Amino acid sequence: MRIGIIAEGRGDLAVISNILRGLGIDFEDIQFLRPQYALDETDLHAMSEEQFSNWGLVKKECTTGSLLEEFLNSPIDEERLVVIHIDTAEAGLPDYDVTRPPGSTKDSAIELRKRVAAKLDEWLSKRKSDQFHYAIAVEETEAWILTLYQKKETSTARDPKKALRKELDQRHSDKERKQLSQMRAYEHHDKLSRDFRKRRTLEDCATRNHSLRLFLESLAANEED
Numbered sequence: 147m148r149i150g151i152i153a154e155g156r157g158d159l160a161v162i163s164n165i166l167r168g169l170g171i172d173f174e175d176i177q178f179l180r181p182q183y184a185l186d187e188t189d190l191h192a193m194s195e196e197q198f199s200n201w202g203l204v205k206k207e208c209t210t211g212s213l214l215e216e217f218l219n220s221p222i223d224e225e226r227l228v229v230i231h232i233d234t235a236e237a238g239l240p241d242y243d244v245t246r247p248p249g250s251t252k253d254s255a256i257e258l259r260k261r262v263a264a265k266l267d268e269w270l271s272k273r274k275s276d277q278f279h280y281a282i283a284v285e286e287t288e289a290w291i292l293t294l295y296q297k298k299e300t301s302t303a304r305d306p307k308k309a310l311r312k313e314l315d316q317r318h319s320d321k322e323r324k325q326l327s328q329m330r331a332y333e334h335h336d337k338l339s340r341d342f343r344k345r346r347t348l349e350d351c352a353t354r355n356h357s358l359r360l361f362l363e364s365l366a367a368n369e370e371d
Contacts (some may be wrong), residue, residue, distance in 0.1 A: 147171070148224055150179045150217045152208075153231035153281075154201050157335035161287045162231055164339045165358075168348040169365055179213045179228070180204070201242060204232050208269035218277060227368065230266060231281040234258050252356065255284045255301035259357045279364045284357045291339050293351035293358065300355045314338075 149166060153159050163176050180203065207213055208230065218226050237244040237258065244261045247254040262282050270278060283290055288306035295313045303309045315323065326334060342348045352359040 148175050148177060148220075148222075148226050150177045150213075150226065150228045151231065152180045152204055152213065152228065153178075154204055154233055155331060156181055157331035158231050158233075158281075158283075158287050160332045160334075160336035161290060161339045161342070162229055162281055164336065164342040165281075165290075165348060165361070166229075166365075167343045168345050169362070170345070177217065179217055180207060201232055201236050204230065205241065205269055208266060209271075211273065214273070227277055227279060229279050229281050231283070231287070232262065232266065233283050233286045234262050235285040237262060250302050250304050252299055252301055256356050259284050259360065276368075279361065279368070281361050282357050284355075287335070290351070290355055290358045291335070293354045294339065294341050294347070296354070298354065301357065310338075 149171060151159055151162055153162060159178050159181070163173065163178075166176055167173060214228060217228065220226065234244070234246075236242055238246050242265070244258070244265050247257040247261075259282050263280055266278075266280055266282070267275070281287075284301055285304065286306050288310045289300045289303055292300040292303065292306055292310050292313065295310070295317070300306065300309075314326070318326070326337070329337065342351070348362070352362050
C-alpha cells in the first residue's frame with residue numbers, strides 16, 4: 147500500500163507520518179504530495195504553489211484534484227490512499243465556511259470535527275470516498291502532540307500551540323528549549339511526535355483526543371477491508 151499526504155504544513159507532515167509509522171506503515175510507502183518535503187521554509191517567497199501549503203491550498207487540491215488524480219491514477223499496480231490533513235483553527239474564515247459550535251467542551255470539539263468532515267466531503271464531492279482518510283485536527287496538530295505530554299483530554303484546548311509550549315517549557319532545560327527553537331518545522335514536529343511511532347503509545351494517546359482517535363479508526367477500518 148502507498149499513502150499520499152496532503153497537509154497544511156511541513157510540521158503536520160511529520161506528525162502524520164509518525165502516526166502512520168506507529169500503525170506499521172513503512173516510511174518508504176509514504177509520499178508527501180503537499181507541501182513538498184525537501185524545501186527550506188525560508189524560501190517561501192520564491193516557491194511555486196506546489197511547493198508549500200496552507201488550508202486554502204488543501205481546499206484547492208480537494209476541489210480541483212490535480213495532485214490527487216496523478217497519485218491515485220498511477221500506472222503502478224498497488225493500493226493507494228490519501229490522507230488529507232486540515233486544522234479547524236481557521237474554520238470560520240471565508241471560503242472555509244464552517245460555523246464553529248459554541249463553547250470549548252469535548253462535545254463542541256466533536257461537533258466541530260464533524261462539521262469540518264462534512265465540508266471535506268463537499269470539497270471532494272464526486273471522488274471515491276474510501277480512497278480518502280481525514281486527519282482533521284481540533285484545533286491544530288499540536289493538540290495531538292499534546293497527548294504525549296498530558297494525561298488529560300486535549301480536544302478542548304483552544305490554543306494548543308501555547309499549551310504545548312508551556313508543557314515543554316516545564317520539562318526542558320534552557321539548552322533543550324533553544325535547540326527546539328532553532329529547528330525547522332518538520333524536524334521540530336518530528337522530534338516532538340516521534341513516540342507516536344510506538345503503537346501502544348499512539349493508541350493510549352488517542353484516548354485523550356477525539357479527532358486523533360477518529361483518524362486512527364478510519365485507517366484501522368481500511369486494514370479490515
